[in-house]
Amino acid sequence: MMEIRIEKATTLKAKPDVSKIGFGTHFTDHMFLMDYEEGRGWHDPRIVPFHDITVSPANTTLHYGQAIFDGLKAYRRGDWVSIFRARDHVRRINVSAKILDIPEVPFDVVLDGLKQLIKLERDWIPQGEGQSLYIRPFIFADDPYLGVRVSKTYKFMIILSPVAAYYAHGFAPVKIMVEDKYVRAVRGGLGAAKTPANYAASLHAGLIAHDKGYDQVLWLDGVERKYIEEVGSMNILFKINGEIVTPELDGSILDGITRRTVLAVAKDWGVPAVERKISIDEVITAHENGTLEEVFGSGTAAVISPVGALEYKGREYVINGGGIGEFAQRMFDYIDKLHIGAVEDKFGFNEIVE
Ligand SMILES: Cc1ncc(COP(=O)(O)O)c(C=O)c1O
Secondary structure, three states: OOOOEEOOOOOOOOOOOHHHOOOOOOOOOEEEEEEEEOOOEEEEEEEEEOOOOOOOOOEHHHHHOOEEEOOEEEEEEOOEEEEEOHHHHHHHHHHHHHHOOOOOOOHHHHHHHHHHHHHHOHHHOOOOOOOEEEEEEEEEEOOEOOOOOOOOEEEEEEEEEEEOOOOOOOOOOEEEEEEOOOOOOOOOOOOOOOOHHHHHHHHHHHHHHHHOOOOEEEEEOOOOOOEEEEEOOEEEEEEEOOEEEEOOOOOOOOOOHHHHHHHHHHHHHOOOEEEOOOEHHHHHHHHHOOOEEEEEEEEOOOEEEEEEEEEEOOEEEEOHHHOOOHHHHHHHHHHHHHHOOOOOOOOOOEEEOO
């Protein structure tokens, strides 16, 4: 396996008070870097001091967006340091890479680089309730070339950012607007990849939703505007008549790792959980006949996000009296404990760093 070179920073930054900073504003002392060149493959994996990078103004990512990223978290309690579902996230990097025709990264080198980086930066992992170190791996095409084609050079990087508890004022329900005009992705497109284009496509509808007083957008399928897809940065799950239902993976939504965790835990608890097509009409009907018990999002940032209200075609549907559902609360509490090793890791989700 390729050796990972380590160049340590000579001066270390002062660590911020995590409870006072927003998401993704502060970065640790070091980062991971690796290069790709056609004919040579991925090479020179290294951990170096965090620094700005330069790119050509003709950098192909700036113009055509051939790039991917992922997002995961490391947790610490004293000597216990773990990266949650690190292997699944590294595998997903390669799923996204394939969709964008980016050369796949060597799994073992990336996992090793990630663990060495976290080990080196362990003092940056905040230990307060709900706090963690957000990990952002990403790959971008690096050819200085204005032609539209698959790049011949790439950079893979991992940067780290300490983050506060998502729910600084307590676990709270969000209000979501069902979007029936704009679409995020279509089947056959890039929806299953974590790629900048999908986020660029979501910004305008997100702004409109914010202006109307909603936290996020719930996307419908891009063909019929009928089937539920996902939320801006979360997958969506419904509890209808005692059963958890979440949209199936059809190529237009992200295969969320938290979604997988929720499905695995629900099955372990004996709660029926299915992945299938679910239309917005079915959700509204369930609301009207009283069988829609809960709605919640799942994602690395918030873990579980109860939905207190849904807006669709000018009407607001209040879910579960606008409060936190019992299942969402139980799931949040359990995953929160899994993250910090406070319950037995029967699924093997924790990648122990030391
Ligand atoms: C579009 C989208 N869907 C779903 C998710 C949830 O995925 P995960 O649980 O892997 O964080 C995210 C966040 O990563 C996302 O950006």
